[in-house]
Amino acid sequence: MLVSAKEMLNKAKAGHYAVGQFNINNLEWTKAILLTAEEMKSPVILGVSEGAGKYMCGYKTIVGMVEGMIEGLSITVPVALHLDHGSYEHAYKCIEAGFSSVMFDGSKYPIEENVEKTKELVKVCAEKGLSLEAEVGAIGGEEDGVVGNGEVADPAECKMIADLGVTMLAAGIGNIHGKYPANWAGLRFDTLEKISEMTGDMPLVLHGGTGIPADMIKKAISLGVSKINVNTECQLAFADATRSYIEAGKDREGKGFDPRKLLAPGTEAIKATVREKIELFGSAGKA
Numbered sequence: 679m680l681v682s683a684k685e686m687l688n689k690a691k692a693g694h695y696a697v698g699q700f701n702i703n704n705l706e707w708t709k710a711i712l713l714t715a716e717e718m719k720s721p722v723i724l725g726v727s728e729g730a731g732k733y734m735c736g737y738k739t740i741v742g743m744v745e746g747m748i749e750g751l752s753i754t755v756p757v758a759l760h761l762d763h764g765s766y767e768h769a770y771k772c773i774e775a776g777f778s779s780v781m782f783d784g785s786k787y788p789i790e791e792n793v794e795k796t797k798e799l800v801k802v803c804a805e806k807g808l809s810l811e812a813e814v815g816a817i818g819g820e821e822d823g824v825v826g827n828g829e830v831a832d833p834a835e836c837k838m839i840a841d842l843g844v845t846m847l848a849a850g851i852g853n854i855h856g857k858y859p860a861n862w863a864g865l866r867f868d869t870l871e872k873i874s875e876m877t878g879d880m881p882l883v884l885h886g887g888t889g890i891p892a893d894m895i896k897k898a899i900s901l902g903v904s905k906i907n908v909n910t911e912c913q914l915a916f917a918d919a920t921r922s923y924i925e926a927g928k929d930r931e932g933k934g935f936d937p938r939k940l941l942a943p944g945t946e947a948i949k950a951t952v953r954e955k956i957e958l959f960g961s962a963g964k965a
């Protein structure tokens with residue numbers, strides 16, 4: 679059964695560790711992440727971007743696949759199915775389709791409008807027992823064609839949104855989606871510290887987990903980050919392993935072209951990435 683992310687994130691905040699949100703793209707991704715979370719006895723959040731939702735033939739298909747897999751693979755750890763960077767319309771679509779968690783990314787709106795729309799969704803999610811993530815300060819980089827500037831959030835605005843009763847809050851602190859450029863200045867811990875002070879117990883979310891050095895991840899967790907999103911790193915690991923398989927000519931040996939064989943090295947590579955992140959985030963054994 680899918681669960682809201684509220685309990686797992688409140689526990690993570692209190693216990694000074696973070697739960698990983700790993701974005702899914704298809705069956706192999708979902709299976710690799712669920713099996714690894716189960717193996718490590720870690721709670722987990724499956725993230726779905728609007729683009730990935732469309733790719734996987736709509737939110738209902740995803741709910742069916744994930745619920746089926748939880749049963750079919752005998753997954754016992756808490757699993758939240760979460761819309762990543764949702765628009766107002768898609769937040770409603772996911773709520774209707776049976777997601778257990780949604781993100782409404784109102785960071786592109788003026789703060790008043792972000793507050794209004796978030797407030798409405800707080801009410802809807804509370805009625806249905808779902809968790810809600812809000813965002814202040816756009817995260818840079820490109821995701822599904824949406825490009826942000828990598829803003830640094832205003833801690834006062836973070837408090838305004840946190841006070842609405844959201845479950846978790848994403849704030850821009852110099853993080854970006856995708857690979858970090860060589861001249862990246864690093865995370866803005868000064869801002870994170872202020873946001874943490876002003877928002878108290880609110881679990882904070884760090885987007886753009888790919889490529890953030892381990893020491894920065896640990897420091898961010900010590901300053902109140904309780905959810906870390908990883909997407910690109912699993913994609914890169916999958917692509918590298920698949921390339922090696924094909925470059926080694928293995929698809930031309932015997933039945934190596936069978937998708938169950940062809941996609942196996944990539945799937946194993948996703949598992950290895952997820953395992954490494956769960957260890958780094960400290961959520962192993964917390965389910």
Ligand code: 13P
Pocket residue numbers: 701725762763854855856857884885886887888907908909910911
């Ligand atoms: P990366 O693709 O940089 O890991 O970011 C993932 C993310 O933040 C999803 O919201």
